[in-house]
Amino acid sequence: MYVPFTLVFFHYVTGLSFTVVGAVLTVTGLAGLTALPLAGAAVDRFGARPVQYVLYGVRVAGFALYPFAHALPAFAAVALVTAAADRAFPAVQQSLIGEVALGADRDRLQAATRALQNGGNGAGALLASLVIAFAGPTGYTYTAWGNALSFALAALLLRPLKPVRSTTARRRAGYRMVLADRPFLVVTGANFLNALSYSALSVLFPLFLLEWLHAPAALTGAAFTVNTVLCALAGVYVGSRVRRAGARRTRAAALGGTLFSAAFAAQIVLGTVRPTSGPVLGTALTAVIVVYTLGELIHSPAAEVLAVSAAPEALRGRYMAAYQVSWSLAKAVAPSLFTTLFAADGRLPWAVLIATSALAAALLIRVERRLPAEAVRPQAVTVTHAAAPATAPVAA
Structure with a gap:
């Protein structure tokens, strides 16, 4: 819901300057890339769905806490863990598609997922714009909490999925x-x-x-x-x-x-x-x-x-x-x-x-x-x- 106006969103939610917000988002975004290898290893050990639950939980907590992160250290800490979850999410999502679908069904699921994602982006941007238009600056806080709620609902939608994983022994070759x-x-x-x-x-x-x-x-x-x-x-x-x-x-x-x-x-x-x-x-x-x-x-x-x-x-x-x-x-x-x-x-x-x-x-x-x-x-x-x-x- 916040994507179309990220800098403005975090500026109003945290009260920090645009310069500070931009610098923190850049640094935490790059630092968040370090979560990718850990997420990949976790998927191979526990499966994609449990890791997805963790990532959704981190994002729920992150967006719920953003309105209270007025101090720079607090904002940086929340932004870092949220960025790590954001960076790791696509890799885990692709792994989940591999676990729940086979053959041409993967292509169908991938196409449907991307279509729904784009529809969600458009709907989220429109909804966020309407909330802010009616509620003013306070609407940014409501949007942050709305984001947290949307991630919680997305996690609930994972429950009916039945991932299929091989029962053969897992190889330990790792990233090599x-x-x-x-x-x-x-x-x-x-x-x-x-x-x-x-x-x-x-x-x-x-x-x-x-x-x-x-x-x-x-x-x-x-x-x-x-x-x-x-x-x-x-x-x-x-x-x-x-x-x-x-x-x-x-x-x-x-x-x-x-x-x-x-x-x-x-x-x-x-x-x-x-x-x-x-x-x-x-x-x-x-x-x-x-x-x-x-x-x-x-x-x-x-x-x-x-x-x-x-x-x-x-x-x-x-x-x-x-x-x-x-x-x-x-x-x-x-x-x-x-x-x-x-x-x-x-x-x-x-x-x-x-x-x-x-x-x-x-x-x-x-x-x-x-x-x-x-x-x-x-x-x-x-x-x-x-x-x-x-x-x-x-x-x-």
């Missing part, structure tokens, strides 16, 4: 095995390159729109709205079409990256032409966002499930923690990378993103033969009378 798995590291590296494309929407697009194209600020909000609505409404449909086409996950992810490149190339054209007509610019930017979002809808489920399925079950938590580092590093690097390139030429960041997206696509295609077959091709799950379900390749 992850680092020795060259094909998986290639998948992780390709994801880092594509993750830069995801950061472009929130970091580069507004900067390019306002400072290079001199477009109205309202167009930035409109672009986010189009992206959020399309992801929420079309995510499951696009994912099902990709599966029905029999696409390999590596190639679906590569296609998504290719669409990213097409959208970024269009931005270079816009940055060269610089249309002055509002309707022309608005229409062109909408088309760019639609192509970009289509790339996101195709790439995200395929890439995420590819990583989950390529990980050995006994070490899935550690594998997902390593994979999540690619997202976190991209988020950390993107602001300085984009602003440095933008200072030279507003079109230069888009050119670099075209190259990174193309390289990521090439890496995914090249590593395809070295990945497990069940990771590359979605497997149709068929229930048998045996203890575990069987899988078969999905026909084109």
Whole structure:
């Protein structure tokens, strides 16, 4: 609920200055990355759902305590543990998907999860805006407590899940095995390159729109709205079409990256032409966002499930923690990378993103033969009378 105005949110909730809030969030965000290896090891030992409960509990406590964290040490302490839970959550969530679904069902669940997440982001932003509009500055406190309540409700929704974990002995190779798995590291590296494309929407697009194209600020909000609505409404449909086409996950992810490149190339054209007509610019930017979002809808489920399925079950938590580092590093690097390139030429960041997206696509295609077959091709799950379900390749 607080994402659209993070700095303002914490400023009003804690009473601390914007400078202090920004510095604390940056430091604690980076420090929170240290929780990833611990979370991965915990998943491999206890399973994903128990670790999810812990992370939800930490976030419930964190947001419930934020309104009382007026002193700098208190705010830093609460922000640190909350950031650690936030950074660890995606890796644990992906591990949970691997435990509750098999084969093509993982692709369906991943697409549905992302669609619901985008819908939740939009609904949360709208709800937070309404609460603050009606309650004024006090609304920020209500929003913090609302966040805590939402995490508690999310934890309750986990109860009906029945994760399935292998009863075979757990391997003790730890992160050494992850680092020795060259094909998986290639998948992780390709994801880092594509993750830069995801950061472009929130970091580069507004900067390019306002400072290079001199477009109205309202167009930035409109672009986010189009992206959020399309992801929420079309995510499951696009994912099902990709599966029905029999696409390999590596190639679906590569296609998504290719669409990213097409959208970024269009931005270079816009940055060269610089249309002055509002309707022309608005229409062109909408088309760019639609192509970009289509790339996101195709790439995200395929890439995420590819990583989950390529990980050995006994070490899935550690594998997902390593994979999540690619997202976190991209988020950390993107602001300085984009602003440095933008200072030279507003079109230069888009050119670099075209190259990174193309390289990521090439890496995914090249590593395809070295990945497990069940990771590359979605497997149709068929229930048998045996203890575990069987899988078969999905026909084109």
